[in-house]
Amino acid sequence: MQLLILRHGQAEPMFGDDASRALTERGRAQVAEICALRAAELARVRAIWASPFLRTQQTAQIVAERLRLPVITESFLVGDTSPQQVLDELQQADAEEFPLLLVSHQPLVGSLVNGLCGSGNAHPLGTASLACLNAEVWANGCAELAWLQHAE
Numbered sequence: 001m002q003l004l005i006l007r008h009g010q011a012e013p014m015f016g017d018d019a020s021r022a023l024t025e026r027g028r029a030q031v032a033e034i035c036a037l038r039a040a041e042l043a044r045v046r047a048i049w050a051s052p053f054l055r056t057q058q059t060a061q062i063v064a065e066r067l068r069l070p071v072i073t074e075s076f077l078v079g080d081t082s083p084q085q086v087l088d089e090l091q092q093a094d095a096e097e098f099p100l101l102l103v104s105h106q107p108l109v110g111s112l113v114n115g116l117c118g119s120g121n122a123h124p125l126g127t128a129s130l131a132c133l134n135a136e137v138w139a140n141g142c143a144e145l146a147w148l149q150h151a152e
Helices: 025-037 054-067 083-092 108-117
Strands: 002-007 047-050 071-073 100-104 130-134 144-149
Touching: 002 054, 002 108, 025 054, 047 054, 054 071, 054 100, 083 108, 100 108, 108 130, 108 144
Parallel strands: 002 100, 047 071, 047 100
Antiparallel strands: 002 130, 130 144
């Protein structure tokens, strides 16, 4: 199975409620760039799960419009969620949803990629970074990083 993990694009500085921070123009451009660079791989995605925060919803919507897929909002995809909770959800997911795209935040995205690959902190994810992992089972140390694309 294949899992793609996308960190949201660059967001506005925090002035109050973190959940309400929107993408900047640069953030939108970063996400569009990643979509263009990895269009062939993204075209295989069957489902998009995203954090309820505004910047991740906006990021997911940019991808969803290109793929003509709905965005499924998952409350457990916020940045401070335990990676194990996400792994539990992935193990419960229908195989038909894969390749699956998760759109979320740091530190969760970095913890997921590095935990699944058993790579410590070898694979940092900046804004709009997109990782592709392959695994038979979604558990720590059981995935292989197929590729990691960073926005410029």
